[in-house]
Amino acid sequence: MDTLKLQKGNLENFLQKLGEEFAVFAPVMSDGIVSFLELRPGQKSVLDFPRTHKPPKDIFYPQTEVMLRYGRDGLQSTEYKGKPIVLFGVRPCDAKSFILLERVFIEPKYKDPYWVARRNKTLIFSLACNDPLPSCFCNWLDGGPFNKTGSDIFITDIDDDYLFEPISEDGERFLSGVDILKEATEKDIKKAKNAKERAESSMEKPPKxxxxxxxxxxxxxxxxxxxxxxxxxxxxxxxxxxxxCYCFDIQDESRRGKGVRIRLWDSCMFPLFTKEGSGHNPRPLQKHRLRQRFMHKFNYFVEKQGEFGCVGCGRCVSLCPVNIDIRSFITSVIQTAQGRGDT
Ligand code: SF4
Ligand code: SF4
Structure with missing residues (x-):
């Protein structure tokens, strides 16, 4: 199937139509911050944002999630039973992150039913980054501002229009049934190609x-x-x-014979994360916890899954309050090992 295009003026119309069949999550401006939220009727999405503060992983893996309810009359499951989900306008680094997370949540031995229930039949529309931020380094990690990994339909902003390129079979099937889209011209494809070259050349050359x-x-x-x-x-x-990052804690909250089991995001950066019932903590200092975070992303994940557990989105670079930059860490690790003659 060829690449199609949508006039920017028709975007809201297109999203409203999508909403008839899907639960549509798109970037929305709220209190001065752009976040992925489920679109309500008439709500506008924002596609000219550089990167959301919070990644869209919480759509499949909420920050706090009731896993089940229980009482004297038994258990009640709380798995997602809503409409299939569309994730619209996800940046390429975030689309790729789902592939990495699924090595954990959908691997054959431990299938996470909560993730699967939401992710089933999901369509991911990723949006090319025409203007990567200075903190972005997706190109260090087999990604890039126009990388299509994890995408069903790839969108490129070309001034007055958006190009829609089908990537997966599901994406192709979906696009073939949308009559509001027109075929892209050669001139449109050329504009997208130029945008890609500009974006890629604006990023620093990656180290090996x-x-x-x-x-x-x-x-x-x-x-x-x-x-x-x-x-x-x-x-x-x-x-x-x-x-x-995908670590979580599970807690039960019960009162008067009934309760809920809750899963909530946790972090290896907290001392309590590894504190044992005996009082012993195998990672007592912050340096042990920081080492764990880096080792997990760039050593253990490679060992278990065959690639780095980081997509170079740059959020940790720009949001760390004390400017700890993971890129400097990566280069100093390589230099330290080289200085000692280890590589
Ligand atoms: S470690 Fe930092 S740059 Fe890498 S994926 Fe996580 S937030 Fe993004
Ligand atoms: S954001 Fe920065 S200061 Fe906060 S835990 Fe991470 S590395 Fe430490």
Missing amino acids: LDSLKSSLDTLWDETLWDEISLRCLGCAVCTYSCPT
């Missing part, structure tokens, strides 16, 4: 990361962890804003 995992293998006890962690506040902004 081939030796990053093996460098980390040798740096468990390095003073590097002391240096980086000295200014870390342990606030966990980096993990809560990360599209690929």
Whole structure:
């Protein structure tokens, strides 16, 4: 199927029509911040945003989620039973993050029914980044501002129109039934190609990361962890804003014979995350917790899943209150290992 186009003036109309069949989540401005929210009738989406503060992972994996209700009369499941979901206007790094998260939530041994119930029949419309931010480094990690991994339909903003390129079979099937879209012309495709070249060339050339995992293998006890962690506040902004972090806690809240089991995001940056019932904490210092975060993304995830557990969205870079920049950490790990002759 060829690439199609939608006049920008028809966007709201298009989204309203989508809403008849799907629960549509799109970037919406609320209190001066753009977040992915379910579109209510008449609500406008914002597609000229650089990056949402909060990644859209909470649509499939809410920050707080009731897993089941219980009482004297038994258990009641709370799995999602709503309309199929459309995620509209997701940036390429976030679309790719779903592929990484699914290695955890849909891997054969442990299928997470809550994730699966929402993710089933979902369509992901990702939106190319024409103007990557200075903190973005998706191009270091096999991604890029026009990367299509994880996308069903890929949107490019070309001035007066949006181009819609089908990527998956589901995306193609969906687009073939939408009559509001027109065929893109050669001129439109050329504009998209130019936008891609401009965006890609605006990003810094990435360093080689081939030796990053093996460098980390040798740096468990390095003073590097002391240096980086000295200014870390342990606030966990980096993990809560990360599209690929997935740690959670489960708690029961019950009263007078009935209750709920709740799953909520947790963070390896908190001391309580690993504190045992005996009082012992295997990661007593912030440097141990920071090391865990970096090791998980760039060492353990590679070992288990074959790729880095980071998509280079740059949220942790721009939101860390003390400017701990994961890119500097990556380069100093490689340099430290090279300086010691380990690589
Ligand atoms: S956001 Fe920065 S200060 Fe807060 S826990 Fe993460 S690295 Fe530490
Ligand atoms: S570690 Fe930082 S840059 Fe990488 S995916 Fe998470 S928030 Fe984005």
